[in-house]
Amino acid sequence: MSTSLIYALTGIAIAGLGLFHYLSQRNILRKVLAGNFIGTGIFLFLVSSADRQADGSIDPVPHALVLTGIVVAVSATALLLALLCRYHDETGSLTLDEEDDE
């Protein structure tokens, strides 16, 4: 098993764990964290694909992709947190089915 394959599988495992919690948690803050886990897992998977050249040199494209991906993920997380703050101010709840909390 090559090193890059271990990284790729780890990435998929992290993304899978994130996905499980993303779907099962009701608290939105936890969903945000889980969403970042999915993102990190996919980025690790992408970076591991840089080791694909026959001569053993590193392909720079996946790194550029991951950098861009991180910027997008950070902006999305920021927007999500800002919306969540506003939602919490309005409803006092951290889940989308607010009736249960009140």
Added chain:
Amino acid sequence: MTQSSILIWPVLWPLVLGIVVFLFRGRTALWLSLAAAVGTALTSFNVCRAVHQSSTLVHEVGGWGAPLGIVLRADGLAAVMLGLSGLVGLVISVYSLTYFKSGSRKEQLFWPIWLLLWGGLNGLFISGDIFNLYVTLELVSLGAIPLIALAGTRDAIKASLRYLLLALLGSMSYLFGVGLLYMRFGVLDLMMLGNTITPDLTVYAAIAFMIGGLIIKAALFPMHFWLPPAHSSAPAPVSAALSGLVVTASFYMVARLWFYAFPALELAKLGQLIGLLGCGAILWGGWQAIRQERLKMLVAYSTVSQIGYLFLVFPLYNKAIEGSGIAWSGSILFAVSHAIAKSCAFLAAGIFIKVYGHDRISELRGAGRQLPMVTFAFALAGVNLMGLPPSGGFVGKWMLLKAAFVTGQWGYGVVMVCGGLLAFCYIFRVLEQFMTTPDENAPNLKSPAVMTYSVLVLAVTAVSLGFFTPVLLGILGVDSPVSLVSFAPEVLLP
């Protein structure tokens, strides 16, 4: 400056001016916004014209070509979409000039985010590789969601939060698919991918992740549940942009991948699955639209229904059957006319809310007498949604029907006709209320002039789009992945 460099302007102009607008207040900001809107629309039309006259434009941004650089590519499909976003975007902008209270905080925040969204959409339409499609799709989502939250109500914030949580899942899924494809083939460019792709398990997994993610974003049944609350609670110009352009962009991406990156693969079974979802959307969306009490919810469910028609191109096009290419032109025509008609319907609903203070259908009695122009525009949009001639919706639906006959898939034809009947029911439910005589002591109401005329422009364009079919097909035919059937009356006969 080479000719292909005109491609950067529909993206650069709104993005740069969007940031500049953010720095100014009051009238200056408004003039700058108008300049940004007109400039974006004109540069989009310019690309459209250039593609129509010569051929596909390819621009390597900064002189860096594929595989490392960013390549913008405008073929016939991209040009049609650019023209659409130019037209609808311009009308939405003019409408917004008077929709928001002058000098309000909402107005200040609307323009920069709307320009960002518009620039993102244009970028999406001319992206040449699957990763830039991801980035622009995220730009579109990050522009659309704050615009919904701009309404500031509890419902709007809840709806935008739910939308964002789902949109994130969709884009992560898409990105994972991109990663799988890159790992397998080492290319991101759509054309190179189309030439090198070979079927194996990794590729099918990648396709499932990518198309699955996009289906969430396009709100195809059964992933549609986030759409009606989000689209109906947003401010009217935003609803129009979302239902008209943002949803169309997600469909555009699926079509782009299907016909440009994956044509070498055998995907008939997946096509049938998507077709079934499309049928579910047509029937369920139409049925729910009939049951709605509020005008904006009704229009939003109508979007759910009409998205279903767009996705029927995937089962109906079969490269082995001659003549089924008509499904391709039909679905694009349908997308264009739906985008125009639906923005028109949402903008008209916005005027009703502004004048009456609510959008409860049962209490809009006599609106036809009080606001005749707006009602007329809404009715014209309805003609398009029902698919009556000479609207673009009619031609698009007829072409899809024809494809269903050519490929012998009658079931889809039956569903399409039923969807038309459902549309007839929900549109006439609204028009019936509008056409009743208002109460004796009903006040004399006036609709705001600028908003009314912008709605009328969209309504007339949508309903006369059928006459412009040859022009649209002419543009669409530039480097089309499918041989287009030339447009003649006998083509329309079954």
